[in-house]
Amino acid sequence: xxxxxxxxxxxxxxxxxxxxxLTLLGTxxxxxxxxxxxLFAGLCIPLLAxxxxxxxxxxxxxxxxxxxxxxxxxxxxxDWFGSSLAFSFEGLLLGSIIYSLPFFMQPMIIAFRExxxxxxxxxxxxxxxAIDRFTTLVLPLSKHGFLIxxxxxxxxxxxxxxxxxxxxxxxxxxxxxxxxALFDYVETLNYERAHLLAAGLxxxxxxxxxxxxxxxxxxYRASSLSTR
Amino acid sequence: xxxxxxxxLASLTASTVYSSHVxxxxxxxxxAVAANFKLTLEGLIxxxxxxxxxxxxxxxxxxxxxxxxxIRNGAPYDLFFAAxxxxxxxxxxxxxxxAGTVATYAVGQIAIWVPNRTxxxxxxxxxxxGSLAIANPALAPYGLAAMHLLETGLFDNEPxxxxxxxxxxxxxxxxxxxxxxxxxxxAQLIQAGATQSDFYLPALNDYPQxxxxxxxxxxxxxxEALLIYLGSARAQRxxxxxxxxxxxxxxxxx
Numbered sequence: 001x002x003x004x005x006x007x008x009x010x011x012x013x014x015x016x017x018x019x020x021x022l023t024l025l026g027t028x029x030x031x032x033x034x035x036x037x038x039l040f041a042g043l044c045i046p047l048l049a050x051x052x053x054x055x056x057x058x059x060x061x062x063x064x065x066x067x068x069x070x071x072x073x074x075x076x077x078x079d080w081f082g083s084s085l086a087f088s089f090e091g092l093l094l095g096s097i098i099y100s101l102p103f104f105m106q107p108m109i110i111a112f113r114e115x116x117x118x119x120x121x122x123x124x125x126x127x128x129x130a131i132d133r134f135t136t137l138v139l140p141l142s143k144h145g146f147l148i149x150x151x152x153x154x155x156x157x158x159x160x161x162x163x164x165x166x167x168x169x170x171x172x173x174x175x176x177x178x179x180x181a182l183f184d185y186v187e188t189l190n191y192e193r194a195h196l197l198a199a200g201l202x203x204x205x206x207x208x209x210x211x212x213x214x215x216x217x218x219x220y221r222a223s224s225l226s227t228r
Numbered sequence: 229x230x231x232x233x234x235x236x237l238a239s240l241t242a243s244t245v246y247s248s249h250v251x252x253x254x255x256x257x258x259x260a261v262a263a264n265f266k267l268t269l270e271g272l273i274x275x276x277x278x279x280x281x282x283x284x285x286x287x288x289x290x291x292x293x294x295x296x297x298x299i300r301n302g303a304p305y306d307l308f309f310a311a312x313x314x315x316x317x318x319x320x321x322x323x324x325x326x327a328g329t330v331a332t333y334a335v336g337q338i339a340i341w342v343p344n345r346t347x348x349x350x351x352x353x354x355x356x357x358g359s360l361a362i363a364n365p366a367l368a369p370y371g372l373a374a375m376h377l378l379e380t381g382l383f384d385n386e387p388x389x390x391x392x393x394x395x396x397x398x399x400x401x402x403x404x405x406x407x408x409x410x411x412x413x414x415a416q417l418i419q420a421g422a423t424q425s426d427f428y429l430p431a432l433n434d435y436p437q438x439x440x441x442x443x444x445x446x447x448x449x450x451x452e453a454l455l456i457y458l459g460s461a462r463a464q465r466x467x468x469x470x471x472x473x474x475x476x477x478x479x480x481x482x
Contacts, residue, residue: 071405087401171390184364189293
């Protein structure tokens with residue numbers, strides 16, 4: 001039971017940091033992608049959606065090769081930080097960020113595209129600078145987008161399995177996450193503990209999706225009211 | 229020309245009829261096999277089929293635990309080669325397998341694999357401070373054996389244990405350069421063509437025997453014929469050359 005709590009902690013930590021980093025890095029990129037008409041931006045959008053259609057094993061495989069000190073990325077990382085990314089929490093975090101990228105980016109790009117352009121022009125003509133416009137207009141108007149993007153990212157990271165299995169190494173408190181512990185319980189016929197984790201994940205995911213559904217619904221109602 | 233075409237057609241038809249006739253007589257079996265023995269079993273089946281072309285086999289491989297769960301839930305396998313002794317015995321006790329058909333077919337050996345080793349083994353065991361990849365001891369008998377071997381104090385410094393789901397993943401962690409050393413199976417190293425000087429074979433009594441048992445799950449002619457072949461001296465030699473001990477080779481150590 002105690003080891004399950006440690007595993008739960010690792011999973012929550014992973015999901016939290018993945019969501020946080022994607023929010024910080026993904027938001028400006030999503031903003032740019034939503035507005036830009038350039039060919040480069042047009043190429044970036046499908047690239048960012050790639051993890052959605054690729055099996056996690058493809059990403060896991062490439063990450064395993066990239067992390068290896070035999071290759072440039074892994075060797076450089078080892079040089080700078082003195083430890084390898086494979087079998088470490090940081091490595092999992094990097095994998096999760098890549099894997100959950102579309103789950104954050106797609107809702108954010110859609111949310112940003114729906115913002116009325118005229119409003120920003122009006123605000124600018126009234127003397128609001130870029131930061132003012134972002135904090136007083138963009139953030140409140142796209143909060144539903146943020147809510148959806150963050151909950152999806154968080155929940156998706158909690159359910160991640162394939163990548164972790166390939167680059168994790170199953171270290172307690174470091175890379176053993178819920179889905180891996182569940183896999184181990186099923187394989188060792190410990191169905192009781194497996195049920196506990198599985199039912200927990202089902203319950204959590206259901207609640208999350210219900211929240212997202214509720215938020216989306218409210219978001220649409222709010223926006224349809226405002227256009228009236 | 230026309231006569232030739234006719235002759236060709238006739239012979240084609242004849243051969244189709246003949247082969248479909250043979251096909252109908254073909255005896256088939258579906259075999260569930262633990263991942264570590266899959267390639268070895270494939271080789272054995274090819275050798276068997278050379279003398280008995282009427283038998284055909286379909287292999288399903290995976291972890292012993294997964295295959296066991298599938299069999300318990302009604303998977304249509306005729307024969308089960310497990311990586312341990314417990315699962316086949318459990319199936320026999322539960323009445324899922326045919327009573328009296330559990331037997332040892334191979335005894336696994338573990339090996340320590342260190343590619344690009346620069347020191348003699350003694351120095352390596354004394355000085356190694358890096359990672360060591362093993363199979364998950366909760367899932368894989370080879371991982372459990374590795375843990376027992378480590379408890380004998382083989383390494384002076386406790387290595388950082390990286391767990392793969394099975395010996396193949398432990399091997400792959402080292403093969404991709406992400407870990408420096410692995411405890412894997414001798415069979416895996418032989419299959420991968422590892423250089424002999426890169427691996428170390430611990431004494432058999434330094435870890436609990438990895439007894440791999442098989443059990444019949446149905447009445448199937450092909451499966452039974454294969455088991456008779458596996459008992460032959462020729463098949464036993466093939467199993468031994470693949471990196472396993474057999475029950476007979478353990479009784480009379482060479």
